[in-house]
Amino acid sequence: xxxxxxxxxxxxxxxxxxxxxxxxxxxxxxxxxxxxxxxxxxxxxxxxxxxxxxxxxxxxxxxxxxxxxxxxxxxxxxxxxxxxxxxxxxxxxxxxxxxxxxxxxxxxxxxxxxxxxxxxxxxxxxxx
Amino acid sequence: xxxxxxxxxxxxxxxxxxxxxxxxxxxxxxxxxxxxxxxxxxxxxxxxxxxxxxxxxxxxxxxxxxxxxxxxxxxxxxxxxxxxxxxxxxxxxxxxxxxxxxxxxxxxxxxxxxxxxxxxxxxxxxxxxxxxxxxxxxxxxxxxxxxxxxxxxxxxxxxxxxxxxxxxxxxxxxxxxxxxxxxxxxxxxxxxxxxxxxxxxxxxxxxxxxxxxxxxxxxxxxxxxxxxxxxxxxxxxxxxxxxxxxxxxxxxxxxxxxxxxxxxxxxxxxxxxxxxxxxxxxxxxxxxxxxxxxxxxxxxxxxxxxxxxxxxxxxxxxxxxxxxxxxxxxxxxxxx
Numbered sequence: 026x027x028x029x030x031x032x033x034x035x036x037x038x039x040x041x042x043x044x045x046x047x048x049x050x051x052x053x054x055x056x057x058x059x060x061x062x063x064x065x066x067x068x069x070x071x072x073x074x075x076x077x078x079x080x081x082x083x084x085x086x087x088x089x090x091x092x093x094x095x096x097x098x099x100x101x102x103x104x105x106x107x108x109x110x111x112x113x114x115x116x117x118x119x120x121x122x123x124x125x126x127x128x129x130x131x132x133x134x135x136x137x138x139x140x141x142x143x144x145x146x147x148x149x150x151x152x153x
Numbered sequence: 154x155x156x157x158x159x160x161x162x163x164x165x166x167x168x169x170x171x172x173x174x175x176x177x178x179x180x181x182x183x184x185x186x187x188x189x190x191x192x193x194x195x196x197x198x199x200x201x202x203x204x205x206x207x208x209x210x211x212x213x214x215x216x217x218x219x220x221x222x223x224x225x226x227x228x229x230x231x232x233x234x235x236x237x238x239x240x241x242x243x244x245x246x247x248x249x250x251x252x253x254x255x256x257x258x259x260x261x262x263x264x265x266x267x268x269x270x271x272x273x274x275x276x277x278x279x280x281x282x283x284x285x286x287x288x289x290x291x292x293x294x295x296x297x298x299x300x301x302x303x304x305x306x307x308x309x310x311x312x313x314x315x316x317x318x319x320x321x322x323x324x325x326x327x328x329x330x331x332x333x334x335x336x337x338x339x340x341x342x343x344x345x346x347x348x349x350x351x352x353x354x355x356x357x358x359x360x361x362x363x364x365x366x367x368x369x370x371x372x373x374x375x376x377x378x379x380x381x382x383x384x385x386x387x388x389x390x391x392x393x394x395x396x397x398x399x400x401x402x403x404x405x406x407x408x409x410x411x412x413x414x415x416x417x418x419x420x421x422x423x424x425x426x427x428x429x430x431x432x433x434x435x436x437x438x439x440x441x442x443x444x445x446x447x448x449x450x451x452x453x454x455x456x457x458x459x460x461x462x463x464x465x466x467x468x469x470x471x472x473x474x475x476x477x478x479x480x481x482x483x484x485x486x487x488x489x
Contacts, residue, residue, distance in 0.1 A: 042286070062180045074179070076177055076180040079170075086276070092301055092304055092362055096302075096361065096363050097336070099363030099364075101291075101306075101363070102361070103306035104365075106288060134431050
């Protein structure tokens, strides 16, 4: 892949800025804990264990980085519960419809955009 | 054709699942543990086939230890008297541990290299559990479990392998390194690392996220077949270069197993490994070659105590009973 030093520098700077922002604005890791089971983020990062499924929501970003460190990059691609699989398919369908609607608006096909909006609203209702 | 069965003893698939509505087993208190057992047992006992539910609280200590020796339950579950339970199929090929490290640890055991069949069997039970229970799941992290090492598919596919020639030719350390580079874990079935007793090793996947169940099974199968090839090649070389020493080793061990007056579990395991080499290479013929694999588990302390029809066996009595049991069984099974 082509290596662009300017792009890399830009990314490094963005990373540094994010880190500085996180350090000054985000809650300190010591203070983050799961309200349901009281497991702290530090406990989780030290042991790899959580106390309940809600911990994964509370520590979501850290849990994802930790999981990718342990297993390698890449989210779940295995079996999914049927209701979750249906939800995931509908989410993808929603994304496609939104893109299609944007395209219809760009080419000023307002009838198509109106029809797509109706489909999007229906799908959003189903996903609630 | 490659004789895979002289290397691969058994296959096991394990799926870890957790319930959304309960805190994980390490945090469960009071009646919650029983509620989890009831929810899981209600689903499993309504499936086709016969299943029995045993709570650790009520299971007699010896029965629990025998289950642990047979790898049907873990020591972690055995020690969870407060809320641990196991649901076993009649033929003991399916074991579902409840409130072990995770709410559900479902396992399927099969003889030989049968990971695909084991998964198919367990997957049907898993479908029923997912359909009927509120299982914790996230689109990116997959099935959510107590430990980050078990998210994603929550699956471990493992095979138990008999690798005497690779061990005797000092190749196990490089095999273990090679497999760990491929994110596979190797450990002794009885004992650790390259010093595994009875030359028995367990190989399993380390990665459970970012891969499909099929990927995991294929990877373990491919690596197992490669290990079989290496082991069989190493056996050929051993016979070519050390035929006399090898036969001496096998028949000395046979002599101990069929003549000793007392036999410790350790000594039995060591000798059984040597005799198994003799069976694999055709020096010793038994009516049923898998008998020695069964004995490996039957001769463990608690299983042996149960076989003797006793509640407890003293150390000396245990060694004497083991020696007699092994000697009688092997002598009557041998084809001259």
